[in-house]
Amino acid sequence: MGRFGPWLLWCILSLCLVPAAGAAQTAPIGREARLTPVVTAVKAVAPAVVNITSARKVAGRGGVGPLFDDQLFRHFFGPGMMEPQNQTEESLGSGVIIDGTKGLVLTNAHVIAGGTSIKARLLDGRVLAATLVGSDPDFDVAVLRLSGDGNLPQATMGDSADIMIGETAIAIGNPFGYTNTVTTGVVSAVGRSLKHEGGTYADLIQTDTAINPGNSGGPLVNLAGEVIGINMAIQAGAEGIGFAIPINKARRVVAQIVDGGRVTPAWLGVSGQDVDARTARYFGLDRPRGLLVTDVAKGSAAEQAGLRPGDLLTSVGGTELDDKDQYLGILRTSPVGEAVALAVRRGSAEVRLTAVPTAFSEKEAVAVAGERWGLSVAFGKGVAVTGVAPGSPAARLGLKAGDALIQIGGEKLANQAAFTRAVYLARMHRTVLVMIERGGRGYYARMGVN
Numbered sequence: 183m184g185r186f187g188p189w190l191l192w193c194i195l196s197l198c199l200v201p202a203a204g205a206a207q208t209a210p211i212g213r214e215a216r217l218t219p220v221v222t223a224v225k226a227v228a229p230a231v232v233n234i235t236s237a238r239k240v241a242g243r244g245g246v247g248p249l250f251d252d253q254l255f256r257h258f259f260g261p262g263m264m265e266p267q268n269q270t271e272e273s274l275g276s277g278v279i280i281d282g283t284k285g286l287v288l289t290n291a292h293v294i295a296g297g298t299s300i301k302a303r304l305l306d307g308r309v310l311a312a313t314l315v316g317s318d319p320d321f322d323v324a325v326l327r328l329s330g331d332g333n334l335p336q337a338t339m340g341d342s343a344d345i346m347i348g349e350t351a352i353a354i355g356n357p358f359g360y361t362n363t364v365t366t367g368v369v370s371a372v373g374r375s376l377k378h379e380g381g382t383y384a385d386l387i388q389t390d391t392a393i394n395p396g397n398s399g400g401p402l403v404n405l406a407g408e409v410i411g412i413n414m415a416i417q418a419g420a421e422g423i424g425f426a427i428p429i430n431k432a433r434r435v436v437a438q439i440v441d442g443g444r445v446t447p448a449w450l451g452v453s454g455q456d457v458d459a460r461t462a463r464y465f466g467l468d469r470p471r472g473l474l475v476t477d478v479a480k481g482s483a484a485e486q487a488g489l490r491p492g493d494l495l496t497s498v499g500g501t502e503l504d505d506k507d508q509y510l511g512i513l514r515t516s517p518v519g520e521a522v523a524l525a526v527r528r529g530s531a532e533v534r535l536t537a538v539p540t541a542f543s544e545k546e547a548v549a550v551a552g553e554r555w556g557l558s559v560a561f562g563k564g565v566a567v568t569g570v571a572p573g574s575p576a577a578r579l580g581l582k583a584g585d586a587l588i589q590i591g592g593e594k595l596a597n598q599a600a601f602t603r604a605v606y607l608a609r610m611h612r613t614v615l616v617m618i619e620r621g622g623r624g625y626y627a628r629m630g631v632n
Contacts, residue, residue, distance in 0.1 A: 219405040223352055224364050226407030229305050229335040230279040231400055233356040234289060234312070234326075236297035237272050276355035276400030277302065277326065278409060280436070282336035285310075285328035288436060289399030290414050291317040294324050302328055304335075305362055316439035320447075320514040322383065322414050323427065323435040324399075337401060340408030342428035345369055345387065353391045353413055353424075355400025367391030367422070375501045375512070376415060376425055382511030384501050386425040387411045393424035402426040434517045444599070447606045448516040448539035449546055451482020452489065453554070454610065456505045465494050465527045472496040472527070473509045479549075487524065487537035497525035506610055513539070547602040550609050554631065559587065565595045567618075579629045581618065588624060589617035 275293030280286050287302060294300055300312040310328040317324035328334065346369065353365045367390040374388045389402065393413050402411035411426030438445045454473040462470040473495040478484045489495070496503055498512050499522045516522055516539050524535040551557045556574020560566050565587040570576045587595055591614060593604035608614045614629045 220350065220352060220364075220366055223403050223405050223407040224354065227278070227337045227352075227401060227403050227409065228354055228362055228364075230282070230337040231354045231362060232277045232279065232287060232302040232304055232328075233359075233361050234275045234277050234287075234293055234399060235272055235301045235303070236275070236294045237299045274356060274359050274396045275398045276396065276413070278399075278401040278412070279328075279334055279336045280339065280409075280433075282334035283332045285330060285332050285334055286315070286436075286440070287312065287326040287328060288412060288432060289324050289326060290412065291319045291322045291324040293399045294326070295319070300326060302326070303361065316443045318435060318439065318445040321427070321431070321435045321445065323412070323432055323439070325436055325439045337403075337409045338407060339429055339433065340404055340406065340410040342372075342387070342410050342430045345372055345404075345410055345428075347371060350405050351387075351389045351391045351410070352403040352405075353389075353393055353397055353400060354403060355393075355397035355413060357392075357394035357396040359396055363397075365392040370423070372428070373500045374425060375508075376417075377508070377511075382501075382508050382515070383414070383425070383427075384512040384515045385428060385431060385499055386414075387428055389424050389426060390422040391424060392422075393426075431515075431517060434520070446518055446541040446543075447603070448513055448518050449482070449542035449606075450484040450487075450489075450513065450537055450539055451479030452484045452495070452509075453477040453479075454495065454506060454509070457494065461494075466530065467527075471505070472503045473506055479546075483537045483540050487535045488533075489524065489526065489535060489537070490528070492528075493533075494527040495524060496527055497523070499523060510607075510610060542602065542606050544598050544602050547605040550605050554609060555614070555629065557581070557587075559601070561598045561601070564588070565598075565601050575614075575629050575631045579616075579627055584620070586619040587616065588619050589615075591615055 275289060277287040277289035280288045294314060301309055302312050303309045310330050312326040312328050315325040315327050349369050351367055351369050355363060357363050369387060370390050371388040374386045376383045376386055393416050397413045400413050401409040402413055404410050410429050412432050413426045415425045417423035435445055452475055454475045457470040457472050457474050459470055461474060475489060475491055475493045475495055477491055478489055498509060501512055503509050518539055518541050521536050521538050524537055526533040526535055551559060556571030556576040557567060558569035560568045567581055567583055567585040567587060569583055570581050589595060590604035591608045593600055595601050595604060612631055616629055617624055617626050
């Protein structure tokens with residue numbers, strides 16, 4: 183090519199790179215094309231998502247630390263250095279405004295647990311004080327009321343019964359304090375259960391949408407811009423496994439909290455015990471699991487559904503039962519009045535039943551205390567023992583008429599409602615811790631139950 187070689191090569195390349203006449207040009211993507219369903223859904227819900235800051239008092243230590251916490255160092259340093267010091271700790275979470283006129287915010291109970299002051303920051307920058315309307319840790323649901331004139335945005339509630347597996351799910355919240363963060367994924371499953379220290383959360387939405395600390399209490403949204411769940415937890419040690427409370431369940435809990443300040447526990451009228459290896463073989467199980475029904479209360483939802491003593495309850499609401507504690511945990515998170523499916527083994531047959539839980543009222547609590555523990559009680563300033571059945575667990579413990587019941591399990595019996603909750607939580611325990619007062623002195627004792 184000689185000395186004309188580079189020039190000739192440049193000409194050839196230039197001709198190849200020149201677009202042909204009339205060739206289509208790529209147009210820039212406009213905003214309308216970028217306005218995807220996810221963007222539209224976020225625009226609809228984000229103004230109603232709030233960043234919740236809850237301040238609480240926690241016990242700290244003086245300057246010497248817990249390493250030196252014994253009587254010798256207490257004497258040396260003095261009580262002021264050794265005693266716990268109150269400190270203020272802040273926790274972050276999310277919430278969603280469900281009623282802009284009344285200023286009601288739906289969030290998780292664990293987000294505001296123990297909070298002495300609560301504030302909510304809106305997307306538009308407003309920071310409003312919040313008061314607690316009520317909460318229920320069994321459902322992990324809390325309701326707040328924001329200060330102000332009530333001129334607030336609110337999210338549209340969806341129908342969690344209409345959720346489709348695989349549909350797009352959007353989480354909006356404040357992970358690690360990063361306000362109004364959006365993550366997307368899909369609904370992985372519904373009807374999931376999640377065990378925790380206090381029991382079991384049942385009937386949850388599972389999603390692979392990223393849910394991080396600070397997302398708790400924020401909304402899970404569908405492509406229609408509707409709230410279908412309230413984000414609550416992730417599976418420890420796993421990626422892409424998060425859980426949300428179905429919005430239908432959350433709304434029923436909210437209604438009870440707003441109307442009465444608390445949630446009425448659900449009651450089927452079943453007493454039972456864990457399954458041993460021998461019983462498991464009798465029912466043809468590969469391992470001990472389920473709840474062996476020992477008693478069904480007269481006129482209860484369980485009796486009306488056809489459940490009988492001797493039945494083996496293997497599943498409640500689609501969740502397979504491992505043991506009695508799981509049954510109690512599932513029932514604690516089952517709304518009153520909502521039908522629940524029961525799977526039962528009756529001898530060699532498998533039976534499917536449907537029961538509608540009723541409210542566990544003070545009447546049921548008094549009846550259970552009498553039948554299960556042999557205690558008759560009366561309510562006044564506290565809870566007084568009025569009678570003890572001969573040969574009952576209460577009699578074997580030495581309780582007698584005139585004693586005052588101060589505590590059952592972890593519940594202090596400040597009123598009749600507290601007594602009802604205490605009986606509900608301890609009704610199937612084999613050992614019940616009680617505190618009684620006799621002659622002006624308090625005693626702790628453990629009551630063994632057959």
